[in-house]
Amino acid sequence: MHKKHISFSSFMLTITSYVGFLLAALTITSALFIGLSKIRLI
Structure with missing residues (x-):
């Protein structure tokens, strides 16, 4: 049971970092x- 909990938190951490990376890439893009x-409008 304890091992399963560690793997679950690791899974959540991976998803969180992946979503954060996607948000950062979207913001930069x-x-x-x-x-x-704006450069083209000027």
Whole structure:
């Protein structure tokens, strides 16, 4: 039971870091896209 709990928390940690990485990538991509759009508008 204890071993299963450790594996579950490790699984949650992996998912959390993966979601965090996706959010960071999405934020950077949208920021670059907005920057390029503003440069083109000028």
